Amino acid sequence: MSQIELKKLRKVFGENIEAVKDLDLVIEEGEFVVLVGPSGCGKTTTLRMIAGFEEPTSGEVVIDGEMVNDRDPKDRNLGMVFQSHALFPHKTVYQNIEFGPRMKKIPLEDRKKRVEEVAEMVHITPLLNKLPSQCSGGEAQRAALARTLITNPGSFLLDEPLSSLDAKLRREMRAEIDRLHQELKKTFVYVTHDQEEAMTLADRIVVMRAGEIEQEGIPMEIYNDPSSYFVADFFGSPSMNLLDGNIRKGSSGESFVFEGYGLSLDLPRLDNLVEGEHCVGIRPESISVGDSDNGLELSVSLVEPMGKDTLLYFSHSAERPLIAVVEGSTKIQSGDLVVVQFPKDSIYVFDSDGIRVK
Amino acid sequence: MAYYLKRWRFPFFRYLVLGIWTLIAGFPIFWIAATSFKPAHQWTSWPVVYVSNEPTMENYREVWGIREKTVEEASQTYEKGKDARPESVSMNKAWKAFGNSLLIALIATSLTVAFGTVIAYGVSRFQILSEIRMFQLLMLRMIPPIVVAAPLTLYYTTLNLMDSVTGLVLIYFITTLPYAVWMTKSFIDEVPREIEQAAELLGATRWRTIVEVVFPLIRSGIVATFMFILILTWSEYLMSFILSKVDVVTLPVQLSKYEGSTEGRMYGTQSALAVGITLPLMLIGIFIRKHLVRGFTFGMVKR
Numbered sequence: 001m002s003q004i005e006l007k008k009l010r011k012v013f014g015e016n017i018e019a020v021k022d023l024d025l026v027i028e029e030g031e032f033v034v035l036v037g038p039s040g041c042g043k044t045t046t047l048r049m050i051a052g053f054e055e056p057t058s059g060e061v062v063i064d065g066e067m068v069n070d071r072d073p074k075d076r077n078l079g080m081v082f083q084s085h086a087l088f089p090h091k092t093v094y095q096n097i098e099f100g101p102r103m104k105k106i107p108l109e110d111r112k113k114r115v116e117e118v119a120e121m122v123h124i125t126p127l128l129n130k131l132p133s134q135c136s137g138g139e140a141q142r143a144a145l146a147r148t149l150i151t152n153p154g155s156f157l158l159d160e161p162l163s164s165l166d167a168k169l170r171r172e173m174r175a176e177i178d179r180l181h182q183e184l185k186k187t188f189v190y191v192t193h194d195q196e197e198a199m200t201l202a203d204r205i206v207v208m209r210a211g212e213i214e215q216e217g218i219p220m221e222i223y224n225d226p227s228s229y230f231v232a233d234f235f236g237s238p239s240m241n242l243l244d245g246n247i248r249k250g251s252s253g254e255s256f257v258f259e260g261y262g263l264s265l266d267l268p269r270l271d272n273l274v275e276g277e278h279c280v281g282i283r284p285e286s287i288s289v290g291d292s293d294n295g296l297e298l299s300v301s302l303v304e305p306m307g308k309d310t311l312l313y314f315s316h317s318a319e320r321p322l323i324a325v326v327e328g329s330t331k332i333q334s335g336d337l338v339v340v341q342f343p344k345d346s347i348y349v350f351d352s353d354g355i356r357v358k
Numbered sequence: 359m360a361y362y363l364k365r366w367r368f369p370f371f372r373y374l375v376l377g378i379w380t381l382i383a384g385f386p387i388f389w390i391a392a393t394s395f396k397p398a399h400q401w402t403s404w405p406v407v408y409v410s411n412e413p414t415m416e417n418y419r420e421v422w423g424i425r426e427k428t429v430e431e432a433s434q435t436y437e438k439g440k441d442a443r444p445e446s447v448s449m450n451k452a453w454k455a456f457g458n459s460l461l462i463a464l465i466a467t468s469l470t471v472a473f474g475t476v477i478a479y480g481v482s483r484f485q486i487l488s489e490i491r492m493f494q495l496l497m498l499r500m501i502p503p504i505v506v507a508a509p510l511t512l513y514y515t516t517l518n519l520m521d522s523v524t525g526l527v528l529i530y531f532i533t534t535l536p537y538a539v540w541m542t543k544s545f546i547d548e549v550p551r552e553i554e555q556a557a558e559l560l561g562a563t564r565w566r567t568i569v570e571v572v573f574p575l576i577r578s579g580i581v582a583t584f585m586f587i588l589i590l591t592w593s594e595y596l597m598s599f600i601l602s603k604v605d606v607v608t609l610p611v612q613l614s615k616y617e618g619s620t621e622g623r624m625y626g627t628q629s630a631l632a633v634g635i636t637l638p639l640m641l642i643g644i645f646i647r648k649h650l651v652r653g654f655t656f657g658m659v660k661r
Contacts, residue, residue, distance in 0.1 A: 051555075051559065072558075073558050073559050074559055074560070074562075080555075080556070080559050082555075086552040086555070086556040087556075088553060088557070089575065090574045099557070099560050099570075100560035103560055103561035103566065144556075147560070151560060
């Protein structure tokens with residue numbers, strides 16, 4: 001088990017392409033941390049700096065209290081799983097898994113035993129004599145996991161390991177990785193651009209944007225209490241409804257009212273709220289549909305049954321349609337006018353810089 | 359109707375054009391092979407003899423000495439006059455040239471490919487040469503060899519490299535190195551870096567990684583490069599002609615030596631030698647085809 005600490009970590013590519021900007025992060029022993037963000041946000045570069053494949057321009061990588069900037073990747077007590085699985089194509093799955101212990105000159109007998117153990121652990125025993133090209137994507141990724149597991153590293157680095165798999169396999173492998181983490185109780189650092197993976201796997205999510213940490217916290221905190229427009233938009237599927245508009249004082253003079261796109265919404269009491277250009281957000285599942293006669297009447301443009309839930313799309317003049325989720329199936333059809341309520345405690349307000357107003 | 363017409367028309371014309379081209383390209387090869395079996399009076403006879411009606415192995419015997427020839431026999435043929443061959447054309451010379459060519463080509467090619475691969479690895483992984491330098495390397499090949507050949511004789515005379523195996527190996531090594539670097543680099547570039555990094559994280563040293571992971575993946579590429587350069591070196595004429603004459607004669611140079619004092623060019627014997635030069639190349643060609651199929655990443659990286 002290892003604790004990983006990043007101190008003012010910075011990486012500049014070429015002359016002035018700043019991939020990672022003064023990143024400070026402490027990853028505790030046994031923690032499952034997910035670095036998440038859109039492509040180009042510096043998450044993979046950060047992971048590669050932890051692994052030692054990328055040299056930081058400045059700052060320190062500290063593992064278990066020791067600065068490891070000058071240490072070779074193999075001396076950092078890490079295991080890594082790559083997006084492309086990176087199995088050796090000319091070696092069988094068995095030889096692939098055996099590679100690590102063989103390099104460490106572990107006797108043949110022990111090696112064989114260990115290979116069988118880890119193969120059992122990730123359920124690939126029948127594949128041991130196959131070549132990677134004969135394995136499916138999921139099988140290859142399991143083999144890659146086994147190859148890393150066998151070296152028993154203090155922490156695991158996973159660089160978008162599931163992004164090349166199809167949706168069903170991805171869910172399966174996600175559960176597998178979760179199980180491994182619980183069994184091994186090791187430190188996991190996981191990079192992904194998929195918010196769903198981040199939400200389901202992480203003990204703690206670190207949201208990155210343009211080389212900086214935008215927000216970090218436990219998954220529900222990120223979901224319920226986004227610190228910015230970016231985070232609010234990034235997490236949740238379907239994503240949060242975000243509307244640009246104007247905020248002004250209500251008639252009573254105390255509360256605030258949002259106006260835009262023909263909507264007029266009562267806002268919660270927020271200490272720092274002022275009048276002016278703002279953006280408000282509400283999660284699709286927070287919008288209540290047809291519960292009372294008291295609310296806004298909107299016309300449904302599209303009904304999308306998802307099985308467990310149904311998505312309702314409302315047409316209005318925003319760039320993105322307004323979406324609401326209703327449980328189960330519904331009799332509402334496209335073209336219907338329905339009464340919609342926006343509970344004011346579920347409304348998030350962001351200022352013109354995208355910072356959440358609290 | 360038009361659809362069906364189109365369907366057979368295109369392949370038909372394609373094969374027609376390719377067929378004609380094959381005839382044009384293949385004819386000299388056929389001509390050499392045919393001539394090598396012709397008796398002396400049919401070499402340049404008119405009307406043209408395409409395939410001899412009295413095929414003979416005499417040319418091959420003459421050049422390659424398939425049959426052991428005694429001194430008396432040799433002198434007899436010489437005295438007969440009709441099929442007279444000058445003294446300079448002895449079967450030993452062809453074999454000697456064959457030996458020289460083989461020795462020089464193998465040593466030079468091995469050196470080139472070994473150095474080329476090492477340099478290419480450096481370029482591919484550590485950018486030891488910038489892109490411009492890589493092009494400059496290739497541009498070396500664009501200088502007409504004759505331009506450097508003359509000054510080279512001066513260097514070679516001073517360095518005592520004229521007419522030596524070492525001298526030819528050296529010049530072939532230098533002139534083919536750019537090809538080797540470029541070719542092997544393209545193969546190394548195709549090995550995903552992540553594979554090497556995975557090996558590194560698993561505790562392999564750089565050297566083990568190269569031996570266990572990189573080399574097996576580029577082996578086919580190295581074989582292909584080796585064959586390509588072997589062919590270049592094997593058939594090189596100009597440098598060999600200028601930098602060696604008496605002691606170290608290579609096959610292409612030997613080819614130009616079949617000229618009798620009275621009969622002019624000895625086309626039959628020349629052809630027999632030419633067949634001997636070409637045949638190994640053809641075998642290599644068949645061999646290289648298998649390796650040029652770049653199946654060596656085995657569908658490895660799934661993006």
